[in-house]
Amino acid sequence: MKTAKPRWWQSHLFWEAATGYLFAAPAIIYFLIFQVSAMLMSLLLSMTKFNIRTAPVWVGLDNYRNLLFDRLRYPFFWHSMWVSIKWVIMEQPLVIVIPLLVALLLNTNVRGQSIFRTLYFIPVITPGVAMAAMWVWIYDANFGLLNMVLRTKTAWLKTVSTALPSLVATSVWGAIGGTVFIWLSALKAIPGEVYEAAAIDGATGWRQFWSITLPLLRPTLFYMTVTGVIGSFQVYVPMQLMTGGDPDNSTLTYMLYLVRHAFRYNEMGTATAMSYILLVIILIATLLQFRYMRQRND
Amino acid sequence: MMKRTRALAIVLLALMALSIIAGCSSKPSGSNAPAPAKKEPVKLTMWAYAPDNLEAKKALESIQEDFNKANTDIQIEIAAIPKDAWDQKLNTAIAGGVAPDISYLDQPLVPKWAKEATLLDLTPYADGKDGLDRKIYVPGALNTNLVGGKLYGVPLSMTAVALFYNKDLVPTPPATWDEWLAISKKVYVKGKVSAFEGPWGGGWGAWLFPAFAGTNGCYMSSADNSKVTFNEPQCVETAKFLNQIFQYNDMDVITSQEAFGAGKIAMKVSGPWDMAHYKQDFPKLNFGVALIPKKTQYASNIGGENLVVYKSTKNPEAAFKAIKWLTNVENSAKFAKVTGNFPVTLKAQEDPKWSSDPNMKVFAEQMKYALSRPQIDEWLKINDELLGSILDDMVQKGKDPKPLLDDAAAKANALIKK
Numbered sequence A: 001m002k003t004a005k006p007r008w009w010q011s012h013l014f015w016e017a018a019t020g021y022l023f024a025a026p027a028i029i030y031f032l033i034f035q036v037s038a039m040l041m042s043l044l045l046s047m048t049k050f051n052i053r054t055a056p057v058w059v060g061l062d063n064y065r066n067l068l069f070d071r072l073r074y075p076f077f078w079h080s081m082w083v084s085i086k087w088v089i090m091e092q093p094l095v096i097v098i099p100l101l102v103a104l105l106l107n108t109n110v111r112g113q114s115i116f117r118t119l120y121f122i123p124v125i126t127p128g129v130a131m132a133a134m135w136v137w138i139y140d141a142n143f144g145l146l147n148m149v150l151r152t153k154t155a156w157l158k159t160v161s162t163a164l165p166s167l168v169a170t171s172v173w174g175a176i177g178g179t180v181f182i183w184l185s186a187l188k189a190i191p192g193e194v195y196e197a198a199a200i201d202g203a204t205g206w207r208q209f210w211s212i213t214l215p216l217l218r219p220t221l222f223y224m225t226v227t228g229v230i231g232s233f234q235v236y237v238p239m240q241l242m243t244g245g246d247p248d249n250s251t252l253t254y255m256l257y258l259v260r261h262a263f264r265y266n267e268m269g270t271a272t273a274m275s276y277i278l279l280v281i282i283l284i285a286t287l288l289q290f291r292y293m294r295q296r297n298d
Numbered sequence B: 001m002m003k004r005t006r007a008l009a010i011v012l013l014a015l016m017a018l019s020i021i022a023g024c025s026s027k028p029s030g031s032n033a034p035a036p037a038k039k040e041p042v043k044l045t046m047w048a049y050a051p052d053n054l055e056a057k058k059a060l061e062s063i064q065e066d067f068n069k070a071n072t073d074i075q076i077e078i079a080a081i082p083k084d085a086w087d088q089k090l091n092t093a094i095a096g097g098v099a100p101d102i103s104y105l106d107q108p109l110v111p112k113w114a115k116e117a118t119l120l121d122l123t124p125y126a127d128g129k130d131g132l133d134r135k136i137y138v139p140g141a142l143n144t145n146l147v148g149g150k151l152y153g154v155p156l157s158m159t160a161v162a163l164f165y166n167k168d169l170v171p172t173p174p175a176t177w178d179e180w181l182a183i184s185k186k187v188y189v190k191g192k193v194s195a196f197e198g199p200w201g202g203g204w205g206a207w208l209f210p211a212f213a214g215t216n217g218c219y220m221s222s223a224d225n226s227k228v229t230f231n232e233p234q235c236v237e238t239a240k241f242l243n244q245i246f247q248y249n250d251m252d253v254i255t256s257q258e259a260f261g262a263g264k265i266a267m268k269v270s271g272p273w274d275m276a277h278y279k280q281d282f283p284k285l286n287f288g289v290a291l292i293p294k295k296t297q298y299a300s301n302i303g304g305e306n307l308v309v310y311k312s313t314k315n316p317e318a319a320f321k322a323i324k325w326l327t328n329v330e331n332s333a334k335f336a337k338v339t340g341n342f343p344v345t346l347k348a349q350e351d352p353k354w355s356s357d358p359n360m361k362v363f364a365e366q367m368k369y370a371l372s373r374p375q376i377d378e379w380l381k382i383n384d385e386l387l388g389s390i391l392d393d394m395v396q397k398g399k400d401p402k403p404l405l406d407d408a409a410a411k412a413n414a415l416i417k418k
Helices: A012-045 A062-069 A077-107 A113-125 A128-138 A145-150 A160-188 A192-200 A205-233 A237-242 A254-264 A268-293 B002-024 B054-070 B083-095 B109-115 B123-127 B139-143 B177-187 B202-214 B233-246 B273-281 B316-326 B329-339 B358-368 B379-396 B401-417
Strands: B042-049 B074-081 B102-106 B154-159 B162-166 B194-197 B265-270 B287-290 B303-309
Touching (some): A012 A268, A012 B002, A062 A268, A077 A113, A077 A160, A077 A205, A077 A254, A113 A160, A128 A145, A128 A160, A128 A237, A160 A205, A160 A237, A192 A205, A205 A268, A237 A254, A254 A268, A254 B083, A254 B379, B042 B083, B054 B316, B054 B329, B074 B083, B074 B316, B102 B109, B102 B316, B109 B303, B139 B154, B154 B316, B154 B329, B162 B358, B177 B194, B177 B265, B194 B233, B202 B233, B233 B379, B233 B401, B287 B358, B316 B329
Parallel strands (some): B042 B074, B042 B102, B194 B265
Antiparallel strands (some): B102 B303, B162 B265
């Protein structure tokens, strides 16, 4: 009566692998249905003329060609791209460096550490809309806190030269809390013996920072730059809530321009094509970072 | 060990299979309910903009209650959708096959959505038995529902902009451009009081611009909507004039939040929706409303919403009956409370609520001079990206408007032909 079971049925490795995949299955199934298939669908949609409400019409690569070359239909395509690049260049260094400094301070055993941590974390849990409403008043030319402190009368959000940097400041303020905690945990992970050994060799303060702390933080820095730049390219919320792309389109970022095409001008096909162009640009930026920033295994 | 792993794998698989079955079989549990004794009322859903104040919210809720009491055969459910997310939610709902039966729709969208077969043609119902008396509506508002002679909606609210002025700063409002400029000059105090909050840039400014150009006899498009005409000499003159007025403003004052409410701006253009706002939030503000000063004639822009029925509705007759009821004389007055705009029926406008308030009376007068929006498919884009992006240069920086307007008009006309 004995039926010979196949070898793989007997194999411990097979069942272990199967268990592993089954545990991961919910996430994988979710990813395939709601992410991958949606991405493929939108790739198809990017080659159609689609107003959302009626059936899409196939137009091949027209959307891409028009976006890249037709300045009559899309006068602000390159402009909005440039605004987004400026945003990344301004925002990213600040979002990384300022939290690092804060984390270094918090990592020295200051009194009331937990109070400081809470304070830095408050912006992270503040809803974006409430934050925007508050900052619009802070930047107000007449009643604004910022102008009161500086004794100026600058219309920060309504002046071409200051609008984008002002939004950067708001965004950095909101992002500090979350990033501080990543830095802090990275700092805590550096073993104390390393510093002790350095101290014995006579290295103090800055020398320790440059020779020990910073090199050991490199993997964290790399991770934060890569994910940060990807997120930063897609910035949309602050300008949607605070400036609407004004003044004179100086805060019209790529994503804001994309959303306008999707929902204001009813050009969903164009909007999805824009998102694929952005994907390529982010991919290039990420590859460059992998090429030049990744920790060398030496 | 090996047995345990195998067992675990099988249990997991079983659990997952179970959850999928459970997920798919979740039928509505109402199938066991007893059969209805009499005919069920028809259920309709309607989408409205979420009102921005409590009074308007209550008014909208009472409309739903009244409707359901008055119409036992139709039960309506009005969903208040935030205006910021409106376009996104509505388009998605239509695409997903869960469109409401009825909704508000911004006037300029009606022709496009009608042509794209999203909206239900109401002509057969309106002309049939128990049809629609079109004469009760303000003609200008009704006309925004007509596309190629067919009716695709009924007017719900209408609006136009007029001149708000601070009576403490400007005792008598200007009636002409010359007076306007003179008053602006007089009232301006550097760093403290600015003359006028107007169409200084962006898509919003571009929406206001036709009101001013209209007072000089310049229109945004030709009568047949085949081309734009905003580069004609009177429009160039308008832009130059606006730049002259702009000289009596400080950027920091006019861009400040609620500067008119705080008494720092002497005059501004805005619609009737702002009256409730200033009365409620700035009780000390002594303001009046006047017609927009004219050069050659009175004019204003136009805005507002219509009630439309979607082609996907299962109950077109009930939906038509509902929108007819919702915009009758009595209810159009109630909707004016909800939207903060004007009632769309002529009878409701005679109501003392509107005719006894001197400011409202001015708005009613201003509405008569409202210019219709160009019926051009690309108009939103032309408004935002062409007109909106040169306003700054013309009216703030004082660059020569002629070449800028010529260039924008040439681009707009090329875009229309594409």
